[in-house]
């Protein structure tokens with residue numbers, strides 16, 4: 001594998017190609033232009049649609065409150081006005097380093113196009129993980145990753161009982177929305193808590209009670225063994241203990257896998273995603289990868305991949321700086337949100353490696369709960385349920401590197417905003 005010279009020494013490219021045209025790619029293009037870049041910017045997207053926001057697909061769009069138009073990341077005229085070449089309906093099949101930059105081959109409308117660019121950014125995102133159980137190839141076993149999936153799901157929401165396999169963010173958001181539309185919903189989760197990889201036990205317990213309160217049947221510790229069909233379609237989901245849960249539609253929400261095929265062609269290191277450094281550079285020191293397709297290394301050496309709009313946006317900002325030879329912006333604390341019915345969850349910081357947890361519940365408004373995570377007596381992350389003001393204060397504190405101890409935040413009679421306020425000297 002050849003390693004090119006340090007990216008900061010590279011000249012500003014005359015042309016930049018981004019594979020993918022979603023949150024990360026569109027934000028990168030926008031940032032390049034707002035930073036004054038006048039070279040060519042090309043986004044190549046496999047999807048037919050104009051770039052759109054994914055988070056509403058399981059929430060407002062599915063509920064009918066957002067439309068295809070309000071989903072759009074930018075309106076139709078934006079790309080032409082900003083001289084951003086947007087190629088939709090085109091799958092990039094091959095990327096190859098060349099002396100000048102990169103050769104990109106893509107298929108569009110039955111023909112293959114081969115073009116050269118100075119720099120390459122991979123913003124290929126992730127694909128929904130599929131089930132491989134007997135019966136799971138039935139057309140009414142759905143996943144939700146893109147607008148076409150969402151349309152299939154919307155058609156089935158009122159078609160009879162729905163089973164959601166997987167108590168992760170997408171599954172729970174769909175369950176809550178489907179309930180609000182009157183569907184009979186069962187969530188089956190193999191683990192002993194909801195959102196096992198993402199939140200702590202206290203937040204998970206609260207959300208479990210909330211989903212049950214919405215009328216969703218949540219079955220924990222349940223392992224699906226087969227999608228049972230009959231002549232009319234799907235009849236149910238059989239668990240490994242023999243129980244059968246009735247279903248006309250199954251939504252599989254068991255996570256997503258980074259799309260790394262193109263990175264693998266380039267021979268860069270991939271580990272559950274394209275491995276990148278703090279400058280979003282892959283192991284060849286030249287290819288950039290941003291958003292859901294990228295695997296990061298934490299300051300403790302832990303490898304992790306984030307699937308969030310905030311991460312896509314922050315990495316796009318970093319990549320723009322690297323491409324333009326400017327200093328990288330300081331990254332604020334990573335954050336994420338999930339709306340599940342009337343439950344608004346906001347998370348800031350990275351969970352993992354914590355040594356203590358402090359849960360604060362507003363005595364006057366018990367719906368408002370905050371779980372604070374500490375490592376070595378210093379705040380590292382927080383989960384806020386229905387507490388947007390606390391979230392703002394925590395995000396600001398973690399963003400400016402303030403790491404209070406549990407003792408400093410334990411007095412429940414004083415609001416977090418006050419406890420976390422910067423001290424003016």
Ligand SMILES: Cc1cc2nc3c(=O)[nH]c(=O)nc-3n(C[C@H](O)[C@H](O)[C@H](O)COP(=O)(O)OP(=O)(O)OC[C@H]3O[C@@H](n4cnc5c(N)ncnc54)[C@H](O)[C@@H]3O)c2cc1C
Nearest residue numbers: 020022023024046054055092124125126291292307308309
């Ligand atoms: C239903 C749902 C709800 C979500 N809710 C939230 C939320 O509440 N909060 C939050 O922070 N995040 C949420 N997310 C996650 C968020 O949407 C992602 O983190 C974000 O979309 C990542 O953007 P991205 O640009 O990295 O990748 P993606 O959005 O995955 O886009 C990658 C694009 O690249 C295209 N592509 C891949 N390979 C090729 C190729 N070879 N040629 C051409 N095109 C290619 C893909 O077709 C895709 O369009 C949600 C995601 C989903 C699916």
